[in-house]
Amino acid sequence: MESKVKINLGDRLLDARNEGLKNMRENALRPHGKLWGMDVFSWYQPDVNLLSNTLHSFPFPVVWLGNSEDIKNTIAEDSSVCAQLTTIVSFDNSFFNISLESLDKIQNVVALNSLHDALLMLKAMRKKSAVLLFSASGESWFESKNEFEEFLNIHQTI
DSSP states (O other): OHHHHHHHHHHHHHHHHHHHHHHHHHTSOEEEEEETTEEEEEEESOOHHHHHHHHHHOSSOEEEEEOHHHHHHHHHHOGGGGGGEEEEEESSOSOOOOOHHHHTTOSEEEEOSOHHHHHHHHHHTOOSSEEEEEEEOSTTHHHHHHHHHHHHHHHSOO
């Protein structure tokens, strides 16, 4: 009986560890190579503080394609990230609730209602020597992840 308890506890610990590693892989900054001369990264369900620090660490200006809450919360946490951003494109809300002072520091600001439209807009905003960051959170983050990665698969091979 004692060995059965140990096996079950060991299996549970192993399952918990595997789940933790899976979450870390899914919820961390992920590189995707190049797209139109830009270094591409994605981050699903990012932590605002870590996202802010990451934006500061990029060596090139950032084109950020993200959902409105990620963008709003990151800028609210640290408005100095705006100096690193050349473009922000929100794909889930056509209204930005960000201070004008912060928005004035960013060259291009676009708010759209769909990721499809945002990806089309991205084609017009591509830049050489820039970083493209895609972030997604909320209920539909997984669908957004799949749509973004499908877009990359198509356009990185062209």
